[in-house]
Amino acid sequence: MELEVFKKNDVAILKISGDVDLYSSPQVRNKILALLAKTQKNLLVNLKDVSYMDSSGVATLVEALQLTNKRGGKLRLYHLGPAIRDVFELSRLDKVFDICETESQALNGIIAE
Amino acid sequence: MELEVFKKNDVAILKISGDVDLYSSPQVRNKILALLAKTQKNLLVNLKDVSYMDSSGVATLVEALQLTNKRGGKLRLYHLGPAIRDVFELSRLDKVFDICETESQALNGIIAE
Amino acid sequence: MTGQKARQIDTIEIVIPAKPQFLKIIRSAVNSICEIRKFCREDMNNVILAVDEACSNIIKHAYGKPTNQPIQATIKICDDRFEIHLRDYGKKADSNKIKPRQLDDLRPGGLGVHFIKSVMDEVVYDNTPDKGNLLKLVKIIAKN
Amino acid sequence: MTGQKARQIDTIEIVIPAKPQFLKIIRSAVNSICEIRKFCREDMNNVILAVDEACSNIIKHAYGKPTNQPIQATIKICDDRFEIHLRDYGKKADSNKIKPRQLDDLRPGGLGVHFIKSVMDEVVYDNTPDKGNLLKLVKIIAKN
Ligand SMILES: Nc1ncnc2c1ncn2[C@@H]1O[C@H](COP(=O)(O)OP(=O)(O)O)[C@@H](O)[C@H]1O
Numbered sequence: 001m002e003l004e005v006f007k008k009n010d011v012a013i014l015k016i017s018g019d020v021d022l023y024s025s026p027q028v029r030n031k032i033l034a035l036l037a038k039t040q041k042n043l044l045v046n047l048k049d050v051s052y053m054d055s056s057g058v059a060t061l062v063e064a065l066q067l068t069n070k071r072g073g074k075l076r077l078y079h080l081g082p083a084i085r086d087v088f089e090l091s092r093l094d095k096v097f098d099i100c101e102t103e104s105q106a107l108n109g110i111i112a113e
Numbered sequence: 114m115e116l117e118v119f120k121k122n123d124v125a126i127l128k129i130s131g132d133v134d135l136y137s138s139p140q141v142r143n144k145i146l147a148l149l150a151k152t153q154k155n156l157l158v159n160l161k162d163v164s165y166m167d168s169s170g171v172a173t174l175v176e177a178l179q180l181t182n183k184r185g186g187k188l189r190l191y192h193l194g195p196a197i198r199d200v201f202e203l204s205r206l207d208k209v210f211d212i213c214e215t216e217s218q219a220l221n222g223i224i225a226e
Numbered sequence: 227m228t229g230q231k232a233r234q235i236d237t238i239e240i241v242i243p244a245k246p247q248f249l250k251i252i253r254s255a256v257n258s259i260c261e262i263r264k265f266c267r268e269d270m271n272n273v274i275l276a277v278d279e280a281c282s283n284i285i286k287h288a289y290g291k292p293t294n295q296p297i298q299a300t301i302k303i304c305d306d307r308f309e310i311h312l313r314d315y316g317k318k319a320d321s322n323k324i325k326p327r328q329l330d331d332l333r334p335g336g337l338g339v340h341f342i343k344s345v346m347d348e349v350v351y352d353n354t355p356d357k358g359n360l361l362k363l364v365k366i367i368a369k370n
Numbered sequence: 371m372t373g374q375k376a377r378q379i380d381t382i383e384i385v386i387p388a389k390p391q392f393l394k395i396i397r398s399a400v401n402s403i404c405e406i407r408k409f410c411r412e413d414m415n416n417v418i419l420a421v422d423e424a425c426s427n428i429i430k431h432a433y434g435k436p437t438n439q440p441i442q443a444t445i446k447i448c449d450d451r452f453e454i455h456l457r458d459y460g461k462k463a464d465s466n467k468i469k470p471r472q473l474d475d476l477r478p479g480g481l482g483v484h485f486i487k488s489v490m491d492e493v494v495y496d497n498t499p500d501k502g503n504l505l506k507l508v509k510i511i512a513k514n
Pocket residue numbers: 283284286287288318319320323324325326327334335336337338339340
C-alpha cells in the first residue's frame with residue numbers, strides 16, 4: 001500500500017494505492033490524522049488505485065469523516081473502482097459519504113469557499 | 114489463459130494472454146498444431162499479454178519452431194515483456210528464436226515473400 | 227434430473243501465522259481459486275472479502291493480537307460452491323457476542339461480521355473443538 | 371558486526387492436490403510472500419519460476435500424472451532469504467536422473483531442472499524421508 005499527498009489550490013488530496021486491510025489501514029489512519037492535525041479542514045481521498053478495501057479501511061474513513069464533520073470541514077472520496085464501490089454499498093455507507101466521480105467534482109464548492 | 118488467432122495479409126498471428134504453465138501449455142500446443150496443419154507455413158506469436166511462462170511453454174514454442182523449420186516456414190515471437198524475456202534468456206534460447214519487438218517487425222519479409 | 231454426477235472435490239490448505247501482513251497470502255490464494263473456478267467478479271470479490279474479514283477477526287478477537295499461532299484455512303473446491311473452514315487456537319468465541327453492530331450507528335469498526343454474513347450463504351461459528359474455534363463459510367456459486 | 375540480531379522467521383504452509391490447475395495457487399501465494407518481503411522484480415520472478423518448475427516435476431515425475439495426492443509447500447520467510455520445502459509422497463527420485471539436458475540439444479522439454487538450478491542458491495533433493503521426497507530450495511536475497 002502506498003500513500004501520496006498532493007495539494008490543489010490549498011486543498012489536501014490523499015491518494016491511496018494498493019490494498020487497504022488490517023495491515024495497512026493503521027498507516028492510512030496515521031496519515032489522515034497527521035493531515036487533519038495540520039489545520040487541514042477539508043480532505044479529498046483519491047481511491048482510484050485501491051485494489052482492495054476491507055472493513056478496517058472503511059472504519060478509517062468513517063473516523064476521518066467524523067473528524068472533518070466536527071471541524072466543519074468536508075471529506076470527499078472519489079474515483080472508486082467497482083470493487084471498492086461494492087464495499088461501500090455493502091456497508092450501506094455509500095449514502096453517508098460524499099462520493100464523487102472525478103477530482104474536479106470532488107473539488108467543486110470546496111475551492112470556491 | 115486465452116488464445117486468439119488473427120490473420121494479417123494471410124499470415125497467422127497467435128495471441129496468447131495470461132499464464133502459460135503445465136496446465137495451459139497443452140492448449141497452446143494444440144492450437145499451434147492445428148494452425149500449422151492448416152497449410153500455415155509461417156506463424157507469428159504475440160506474447161504481449163503473457164504474464165507468466167514456464168519451461169512447458171518454452172518447450173511448446175521449441176516444438177513449433179522445429180515444425181515450421183521443417184516446412185521451410187518461419188516462427189517469430191514478438192512483444193515479450195521483461196519476465197518472458199528473462200525466461201528465454203535463462204533457457205539460452207533467445208538466440209535460437211526469432212524474437213521481434215513489434216508486429217510490423219515480425220511481419221517484415223514474411224508478407225513480402 | 228435424477229442422475230447424480232459424482233462431484234469432484236479438491237482440497238487446498240493454507241496455514242499462516244496470525245499476523246496482519248500475511249492476510250494478503252490468503253486473499254491471493256482465494257483469488258486464484260476463484261479464477262480457476264471461473265467465479266464472476268462479484269462472487270470473487272465477496273468471497274475474498276468475507277475470508278479476509280474472518281481472518282482479521284481471528285487475529286483481533288480470538289488471539290487478541292498478532293501472534294505466531296496459526297490460522298489454518300481449508301478450502302474445498304467444487305463447481306457450485308466455495309467452502310472454507312478457518313481454524314484458530316485462540317480463546318473460545320462467545321457466539322452471542324459475534325454480531326454486527328447496528329449500521330445506522332455511525333462509528334468506526336463493527337462492519338466485519340456484517341460483511342461476512344451479507345455475502346456468504348452459510349456462516350457457522352463452532353467453538354466445540356478441543357482447542358480454539360472453527361468457522362465454516364459457504365458461498366453457493368450461481369451457474370452462468 | 372559481531373552483534374546478532376534475532377531473526378524473525380515466519381512459516382507459511384500450502385497444500386494442493388498434485389494437479390496442474392492448482393499450480394497457480396502456489397505461484398500466487400509465493401508472489402504475495404515476495405511482495406511482503408519487498409523482493410525486486412527479478413528475484414520474485416525467479417523464485418516463482420523455480421517453485422513452479424519443481425511442483426510441475428513432482429506431478430510429472432514423482433507422481434507420474436495428476437493425482438489427488440498432495441504437494442506440501444512449507445515456506446520460511448526471512449528478510450535475507452527465501453526458503454521453501456516441497457514434500458511429495460510419490461515414487462523416490464533417482465538423484466542421478468535429475469539433471470538438466472544439454473542446452474545445445476534443441477528439443478522440447480528438459481529445461482525445468484536447468485531453470486531451478488540457475489536461479490536458486492541451494493537445491494537439495496532428499497529422498498530419505500519414509501515416504502516420497504523432500505526438495506529444499508533456497509534463494510539468498512540481496513539487500514537493496
Ligand atoms: N472470531 C471471533 N472471535 C471472537 N469474537 C468475535 C470474532 N469475530 C467477531 N467477534 C465479535 O463480534 C464483534 C463484531 O465484529 P466485527 O463486525 O468484525 O467488528 P469489529 O471487529 O470491528 O468489532 C467483535 O467486536 C467481537 O466482539
